[in-house]
């Protein structure tokens with residue numbers, strides 16, 4: 001991620017110092033950037049001169065002291081709160097007073113990270129999506145302590161890099177990683193109950209929903225280990241709300257080392273081209289799609305209800321951050337919020353589980369219409 005973020009900043013004309021404790025990671029990043037630049041030049045998207053300039057503006061080294069004159073530091077090291085806190089404490093001693101300190105964390109508390117800095121008011125989350133040069137969305141997450149004027153400054157800076165910036169409250173999963181949980185969680189639940197097969201669920205979401213990939217295809221792409229870890233963090237930090245409960249099926253996949261594409265096997269076998277096949281069953285596909293969709297819409301209205309972000313930012317995030325065909329709030333309006341509430345109430349009655357409770361955000365939106 002650090003390498004991709006460095007490319008984005010350099011493409012926008014900034015001088016970048018890319019620090020990693022591992023020289024081999026830095027060497028790998030230089031090779032990858034050079035390959036990317038060659039491809040873009042060959043396609044006519046960049047001139048040779050620009051490609052050389054972009055590469056020359058990035059200096060790589062292992063010495064964190066070289067950040068002393070930086071205006072902005074974006075941390076993208078290992079996803080571990082203690083390690084990140086130690087780094088922010090160190091950065092405090094090195095960088096100048098006006099330097100903004102940001103974390104690219106996907107799931108950790110920005111407020112907790114900021115607390116390790118003596119000047120917590122200059123710390124915030126600046127969360128890019130993978131791959132950073134291609135994905136347009138960036139979430140900016142102010143910590144409780146962050147100076148609001150710095151947030152506005154960073155918002156206009158990152159916007160000038162050609163990114164779509166949204167502002168999220170510092171809560172588990174921020175926007176995208178929170179709203180997307182039911183896409184995986186409800187799909188796993190439907191599979192575990194034997195309602196539908198993995199490939200039918202994927203087909204349902206692609207064919208009926210217009211999603212680019214089905215949930216299992218996407219989990220295989222992300223990696224079951226990574227996806228499980230994010231769900232587990234959100235579940236724990238949401239005080240074990242059953243809506244975010246991780247799946248034992250996914251845990252077992254991780255334990256078996258069936259991580260997805262990167263290990264050659266996940267929900268699908270990537271050595272066999274035939275495994276995506278499923279017998280079509282339009283009635284069942286529709287049922288599966290409707291159930292996952294209402295759970296996604298419920299999560300979006302819950303986030304709106306709790307002031308996690310503006311309605312515009314909530315909808316734009318899913319389109320620009322994870323390629324959803326539509327914003328979830330808008331989707332709810334299109335299919336009718338009454339229908340969404342009815343479906344959720346049915347699930348709630350049938351299962352008797354809090355997981356299916358309809359968000360007050362939906363009830364409120366219905367009564368305002």
Ligand SMILES: NC(=O)c1ccc[n+]([C@@H]2O[C@H](COP(=O)([O-])OP(=O)(O)OC[C@H]3O[C@@H](n4cnc5c(N)ncnc54)[C@H](O)[C@@H]3O)[C@@H](O)[C@H]2O)c1
Pocket residue numbers: 001002019020021022025075076077078079080083087104105106107127128129130
């Ligand atoms: N991979 C993704 O899809 C993704 C997306 C958005 C955000 N993020 C976040 O970005 C961060 C990095 O993720 P990644 O996937 O690039 O991880 P990664 O493991 O690929 O890269 C992390 C790099 O940090 C280096 N490093 C670790 N500790 C360090 C330290 N103390 N000082 C200097 N360098 C150190 C490692 O050598 C490694 O090269 C994490 O916080 C992650 O949650 C990842």
